[in-house]
Amino acid sequence: MILNIENDLNRFKEIVKGKVRKDLRRYMSSGEMIGRQGNRRVSIPLPQIGIPRFRYGKNETGGVGQGEGEAGDPVGEPGDGSGQAGDQSGTHAIEAEITIEELAEIMREELALPRIEPRGSKQISSQRDRYTGISKLGPEALRHNKRTFREALKRQIASGSYAPARPVIVPIKDDKRYRSWKTRPEPQSAAVILYMMDVSGSMGDEQKEIVRLEAFWIDTWLRHNYKNVETRFIIHDASAKEVPRDVFFRTKESGGTLISSAYTLAVKILEEDYPAAEWNIYPFHFSDGDNWSANDTQACMTLLEGHLLPVSNQFSYGQVDSEYGSGQFYKDLNQRFGDDERVVTSRIPKREAIMDSIKEFLSNGK
Amino acid sequence: MAHDGYFFRSRRGLPPELVEAQVRVEAIAKGYGLDFCEIVFEMCDYDEINMIASYGGFPSRYPHWRWGMDFLQMRKGYEYGLQKIYEMVINTVPSYAYLLDNNTFMDQKLVMAHVTGHVDFFTNSSWFRHTNRKMLDQMANHSARVRRHIDAQGVSPVEQFIDACLSIETLIDPYLHHIRRSRSRSESDIERGSLQSGVVKLPARSYMDKYINPPEYLAAQRAKQAREMHQMQRFPESRLRDVMLFVLQNGQLARWQQDVMGIIRDEAIYFAPQAQTKIMNEGWASYWHTTMMTRDLLEDSEVIDYADHHSGTVTMRPGSINPYKIGIELFRHIEERWNKGQFGKEWLDCDDVVVKRDWNTEAGLGRQKIFDVRRTHNDVTFIDEFLTEDFVREQGLFTYEYDKRAGHYKVDSREFRAVKQKLLSMLSNRGNPRIFVTDGNHANRGELELTHEHEGSDMQLQWAEQTLRNVAHLWGRPVHLVTQVDDVRVVLHHDGTEFKADGLKKRRRTKR
Numbered sequence: 001m002i003l004n005i006e007n008d009l010n011r012f013k014e015i016v017k018g019k020v021r022k023d024l025r026r027y028m029s030s031g032e033m034i035g036r037q038g039n040r041r042v043s044i045p046l047p048q049i050g051i052p053r054f055r056y057g058k059n060e061t062g063g064v065g066q067g068e069g070e071a072g073d074p075v076g077e078p079g080d081g082s083g084q085a086g087d088q089s090g091t092h093a094i095e096a097e098i099t100i101e102e103l104a105e106i107m108r109e110e111l112a113l114p115r116i117e118p119r120g121s122k123q124i125s126s127q128r129d130r131y132t133g134i135s136k137l138g139p140e141a142l143r144h145n146k147r148t149f150r151e152a153l154k155r156q157i158a159s160g161s162y163a164p165a166r167p168v169i170v171p172i173k174d175d176k177r178y179r180s181w182k183t184r185p186e187p188q189s190a191a192v193i194l195y196m197m198d199v200s201g202s203m204g205d206e207q208k209e210i211v212r213l214e215a216f217w218i219d220t221w222l223r224h225n226y227k228n229v230e231t232r233f234i235i236h237d238a239s240a241k242e243v244p245r246d247v248f249f250r251t252k253e254s255g256g257t258l259i260s261s262a263y264t265l266a267v268k269i270l271e272e273d274y275p276a277a278e279w280n281i282y283p284f285h286f287s288d289g290d291n292w293s294a295n296d297t298q299a300c301m302t303l304l305e306g307h308l309l310p311v312s313n314q315f316s317y318g319q320v321d322s323e324y325g326s327g328q329f330y331k332d333l334n335q336r337f338g339d340d341e342r343v344v345t346s347r348i349p350k351r352e353a354i355m356d357s358i359k360e361f362l363s364n365g366k
Numbered sequence: 367m368a369h370d371g372y373f374f375r376s377r378r379g380l381p382p383e384l385v386e387a388q389v390r391v392e393a394i395a396k397g398y399g400l401d402f403c404e405i406v407f408e409m410c411d412y413d414e415i416n417m418i419a420s421y422g423g424f425p426s427r428y429p430h431w432r433w434g435m436d437f438l439q440m441r442k443g444y445e446y447g448l449q450k451i452y453e454m455v456i457n458t459v460p461s462y463a464y465l466l467d468n469n470t471f472m473d474q475k476l477v478m479a480h481v482t483g484h485v486d487f488f489t490n491s492s493w494f495r496h497t498n499r500k501m502l503d504q505m506a507n508h509s510a511r512v513r514r515h516i517d518a519q520g521v522s523p524v525e526q527f528i529d530a531c532l533s534i535e536t537l538i539d540p541y542l543h544h545i546r547r548s549r550s551r552s553e554s555d556i557e558r559g560s561l562q563s564g565v566v567k568l569p570a571r572s573y574m575d576k577y578i579n580p581p582e583y584l585a586a587q588r589a590k591q592a593r594e595m596h597q598m599q600r601f602p603e604s605r606l607r608d609v610m611l612f613v614l615q616n617g618q619l620a621r622w623q624q625d626v627m628g629i630i631r632d633e634a635i636y637f638a639p640q641a642q643t644k645i646m647n648e649g650w651a652s653y654w655h656t657t658m659m660t661r662d663l664l665e666d667s668e669v670i671d672y673a674d675h676h677s678g679t680v681t682m683r684p685g686s687i688n689p690y691k692i693g694i695e696l697f698r699h700i701e702e703r704w705n706k707g708q709f710g711k712e713w714l715d716c717d718d719v720v721v722k723r724d725w726n727t728e729a730g731l732g733r734q735k736i737f738d739v740r741r742t743h744n745d746v747t748f749i750d751e752f753l754t755e756d757f758v759r760e761q762g763l764f765t766y767e768y769d770k771r772a773g774h775y776k777v778d779s780r781e782f783r784a785v786k787q788k789l790l791s792m793l794s795n796r797g798n799p800r801i802f803v804t805d806g807n808h809a810n811r812g813e814l815e816l817t818h819e820h821e822g823s824d825m826q827l828q829w830a831e832q833t834l835r836n837v838a839h840l841w842g843r844p845v846h847l848v849t850q851v852d853d854v855r856v857v858l859h860h861d862g863t864e865f866k867a868d869g870l871k872k873r874r875r876t877k878r
Contacts, residue, residue, distance in 0.1 A: 004417070004425065004426070005417040005420065005421070005433060005434060005437045007429060007434075008429055008430060008431055008432075008433040008434035008437070009434035009437055009438060010434070011429070011430075011431040011434055011525075012431040012432070012434030012435045012438065013434070015431055020522065021522060021525070021526070023526070047435075048435065048439075049431070049432070049435060051432070051529060051532045051533060052533050052829050052832035052833040052835075052836060053532075053533055053534075053535075053536055053798070053829065053833055054536075054537070054798065054799050054801055054818070054825060054829065054830055054833050054847075055798055055799065055825065055826055055829055056797070056798075056799060056823045056824070056825060056826060057823070057824055057825065057826045057827075062765060062766050062767040062768060062775070062778065062788065063687070063765070063766055063788065063792055064687055064763055064764070064765055064766070064785055064788050064789050064792065065687065065763070065764055065765075065766050065777075066682045066687065066688075066691070066692075066761055066762055066763050066764070067682060067762055067764075068762070069764065069777045070777065071764075071777050071778060071779055071780065072776055072777060073776060073777045074769075074772070074774045074775065074776050074777075075766050075774075075775045075776060075777055102446070106446065205772075
């Protein structure tokens with residue numbers, strides 16, 4: 001059957017790609033679909049175009065919920081209450097459990113990310129066999145009994161020799177089915193992700209939430225590409241220190257910002273624990289772009305140039321806009337390393353921009 | 367069947383065991399007093415059912431990218447295992463219902479029972495009385511008309527125009543068929559005639575005249591008359607809810623544009639009752655599928671699967687309301703109250719908790735009551751009349767607010783009045799701001815003035831700006847929107863190219 005929807009679907013895809021109706025691009029957002037990974041919810045990006053309508057601000061109205069909790073307790077993000085007109089379908093959202101592998105596959109599909117090429121020829125991938133299919137030939141040791149008997153049953157029913165009263169099923173040679181395998185390269189290499197975040201007073205909760213979401217997706221993708229992934233976390237204001245993961249996303253400091261302090265610590269950690277010959281190194285730095293002084297920025301550039309870039313696969317800088325940040329560091333970096341492939345900068349003004357920024361970070365395949 | 371042929375090229379009827387199941391389900395449903403028209407079930411694979419669902423239930427709609435967008439979303443949701451559509455039913459006569467072909471037999475029975483509930487609701491709820499039951503033909507008709515306009519005008523102009531119309535799709539009058547909003551022309555003409563003949567004096571003999579009709583009285587009469595004259599010269603005479611109709615009748619539109627806008631308005635009006643009765647309709651259908659499944663249809667071996675499916679339907683997520691759940695529980699609550707006679711003056715006047723807890727007059731009126739309720743109520747009146755304090759407590763309902771300082775939503779109150787108030791405000795006008803046409807000839811320059819009836823929540827200004835831009839395109843002249851931001855009156859203007867906001871504080875000015 002030919003689906004009438006194909007035309008509408010293609011039209012939508014063309015609009016999303018920007019081939020037609022450029023005026024609509026302004027309403028585009030990366031919508032989302034919610035799944036669950038362990039205890040946390042993850043959103044899967046989907047392109048969406050919103051038709052502008054008069055409506056209330058997002059956090060204006062509140063709503064009614066059902067469940068536990070006393071007045072004052074936090075509730076989870078409520079679903080968008082905007083139902084589709086005339087939607088009488090019995091749609092049930094299933095809280096699906098998604099594996100990291102599936103998530104990464106979704107990312108690859110949605111963001112068209114290339115597979116990462118591990119650095120250097122030393123990092124040879126190992127071969128690994130995986131049983132993925134079924135074939136009619138194979139060694140007896142790999143016989144798939146269930147499939148074999150199913151085939152036999154089918155044959156007997158078709159030929160009329162099956163007696164439901166006395167179900168005796170005898171497979172013959174043609175019925176036999178065997179597990180078959182495919183040999184796939186498995187990345188054997190290891191990678192370390194070094195997250196650095198500015199926790200000075202100007203980074204608010206929303207900014208940190210953006211960093212948290214972004215880090216989740218970066219983790220997912222890199223874990224998909226490397227067998228061993230280690231993550232290290234550095235927070236900094238005027239001085240830097242290494243912290244565990246949960247502290248990383250919660251800390252709120254105040255005071256000034258010396259970005260170089262973080263870079264110095266990063267260089268130290270890398271030198272001590274992660275020799276560049278054995279590790280693929282991914283430093284990510286998130287900040288609102290305010291540095292204390294031009295001198296310190298200069299120091300950062302020197303550290304990057306001299307120590308960080310030579311050992312890293314890619315240095316990524318994500319700038320989260322805050323009310324107070326000037327965003328100067330983004331400009332400085334681009335000025336200095338604008339043509340350098342090893343440095344990727346991205347601006348993440350709001351949550352909706354996360355997917356685009358991940359794409360910027362990861363689409364080099366490095 | 368009248369609709370044979372233009373459906374699917376490969377429409378599939380039901381396999382024999384489901385035909386049998388349908389006969390059984392319908393016989394049982396009729397036994398319970400459900401009253402429904404002929405139901406035609408179609409088997410679909412998931413791409414087909416996703417397609418039909420993205421078309422809002424109708425396989426032939428006019429071409430538009432948003433169906434494609436919805437389809438993509440549903441298909442992805444299915445492929446990633448996040449959501450699944452079991453069934454889809456449309457409000458037509460005969461009613462068409464689509465079944466997913468890889469449902470289990472138990473699922474199919476459940477869905478059939480659920481569908482009979484929906485169709486009974488469509489047939490009997492007075493809110494559906496005016497819907498077009500031949501909508502399948504009508505939609506196909508609309509599609510043909512839009513395609514013809516596309517052939518004449520090109521894809522992009524028509525599509526762009528549809529997009530603009532969709533911006534005001536929600537600005538219709540959902541009570542169109544139920545309330546008479548304006549006096550008919552002739553009536554007001556007659557009155558106008560009488561007003562023009564001069565000041566109306568009370569009848570009095572000449573020597574009493576200056577007492578019965580003193581100068582102050584005459585002055586007041588004159589002022590009142592002037593006011594009424596002024597009112598009449600306004601256009602529209604009083605504020606209008608149906609912004610779309612007003613633009614359709616008075617905007618600067620070409621013939622094809624009028625036709626397209628009329629189509630979109632027709633379809634929006636057709637779907638309006640479904641949005642107005644979402645909780646009731648789903649609650650009613652769920653009430654019947656549970657009743658029929660557990661009492662009549664379920665085999666022993668299916669119990670676990672049934673429980674799994676049903677609990678998936680009525681599961682509550684923290685922080686949102688599931689219409690299936692609230693609907694079915696409220697219907698059950700009503701049934702129990704009327705069975706025990708917990709209604710009327712004596713019940714309301716009783717203050718004794720213990721007496722109320724054990725109250726049971728064995729009235730046995732529950733079943734009959736819920737049938738009456740499904741006939742006359744919509745979601746707003748349903749909640750308004752039957753939501754009780756006990757119910758709110760039993761179901762653990764609460765209101766939540768956004769805590770700006772903490773940056774997340776928090777439980778605000780479990781108090782009955784607050785919950786009810788919030789539910790009602792979410793349901794009235796489907797949680798959208800109410801917008802009226804207040805002047806169709808603003809400043810005597812043919813400009814359109816819309817007014818937002820501010821009910822405590824501010825509008826999203828960026829969206830308002832974009833919407834206004836579309837309205838300006840439709841109206842053909844500058845448009846204005848009167849609203850409030852941070853408790854200050856703000857007027858937004860758009861002339862089709864430029865946006866301006868008067869009265870807005872600097873900080874909140876939109877960025878774009």
